[in-house]
Amino acid sequence: MRQYLADISSSRLRLAGFIVLSLFLSLAILAPLLAPHDPWETGSPYLPPSPEHRLGTNDIGHDILSELIYASRVSLAIGFLAGLISIFIGTTLGLLAGYYRGWIEELVMAISDVVLLVPGLPLMIILAAYLSPSMWNIVLVVGLLWWCSTTRVVHSRVLQLKEMPFVEAARSLGAGDGYIILHHILINCKEIIQAKFALAVASAMLTEASLSFLGLGDPLNISWGEMIHFAFSRGGFANDMWWWYLPPGLMICVSVLGFVMISMEGERTYKTAEI
């Protein structure tokens, strides 16, 4: 952990991303303490911002600020879980393809070619429309379709690692494939996987926002994307009620930016290390 923190503070960008994400995480965890109102409590609808309701109220009289704070739980959870699924699939396939080569590699690359080629959103729309609208289905749909780039990066890294002397040494000592993959190769892919995970969460959050914007979100667990969906479809946008659609949009932007920032390698430290 201390090593990780040292890593993070080595790059200002990463540090900034880390701070942003900690803020969002505390917002999500402390939602009941921070929200001024119960997000499901209905009052008078379409109120403009006032000291009582800092961001006004929506079409059924929910306090928008409280809804916004509670929605951070849903958006972050979906992004995180979908990112986890996609990184797990991507890493496993990348490791297998790079280590075993042969037909496994051909198959994995062919499948990832197909998945990369298919326009993601229309397919996700169909899947999400067939499945019942729930948070978990969105996690599954997004997670199952976002693993390709991870697979490719892990795959090419494994190809490099496999030829390195320490892997050969381990093999000559009689280590099995499973041991080598877990203890030598996976460990050395760690940084790539960490970076790819942050990017996967960022993409998953953006994709979830698009699906929710189309009205395919979970009606019981409102996310930021879904708040914008309601603002758009129930007159908030047409009536220029920016306090309804802009804050959730900015929340998406900033949290995604946080994930992108922690995935960036400290360019300068990296270069000096090489020299």
Added chain:
Amino acid sequence: MSGRKAYILGKLIRYAFTFILILSLNFALPRMMPGDPIVNLLGEEALHNDPRMIELLRAEHGLDKPLHIQFSGYLRSLARMDLGYSIHKNLSVAELMANSLFWTLLLVFPSVVIGSIMALLFGSLAGFKNNSLIDYLLTALALLFYTCPSFLLAMLFLSIFAFHLGLFPLGNLTSGGREGLDYALDVAWHLFLPVAALSLLGASYKFLVVRNSVTQIFDEQFIVAARAKGLTERCILLRHVIRNVLPPFISMVALSFGFMVSGALIVEIVFSLNGMGTLIYDAVVARDYPVMQGCFLVLTVFVMAANFAADMLYAVADPRIGGNDN
């Protein structure tokens, strides 16, 4: 066989394989997803019909027959350009899409071209002037567009430039009642904001990639050699750097077609343009599955065609492919 022919053949096989997989997926989805397959095939509106009618429709779609017969029937109807029937809209899916596809392509193509040119220009500039003020500015801007959800950017553009400043129309494709050049200019005026939003969204990611690869290439030995020869920086950038960035850039642009189509769907909805996005949106609201599936199939075929074209272009841009036959 010469290198280029082998390359093209390999690509053709790969695309044929992908196409078959997409068809199978489109066939399998309504039949294996939860819910009654007849509803999945016809849309939720089908349930309002009387039960005897539904039984008739079930027989017509061959849902009582074995799967391989259903599949060959599915392929045969596709060969007749029959993509199913939307009970909700009371039109065949192919008819519904005929117009929409044109407008979506009219939105996607200029955006891909403009976005790519912007990414290539600014990306090489930022990579060339690595760690300068202009690099930081451009990168920050690209990150901003990259993290902004497509619908938010579209909504902001619409709100600022059309609603508050009144420079552009609030939506739709034309004002109507015009002909000839006037009509074309009117459409261009209506499409300006959507194309601008989509171009920026598409350019952001490509910019970041181009910038990184240009920065990396500048560290290579052959650039040092070119400098030692006394070439000007301008000449190095144009002749040595861009030349090396181009092939991977083309394949990135090709792969981005899927993303651009997805973005176009969202942008269309915000600007209420009558394209595939609006069609899909209506279909989602009404759970009109045949329309969704038809749109998915057509968009996928389009993205595949664009990728295939780009792969052919790649063979031209990268002299290593098929270089031995001339």
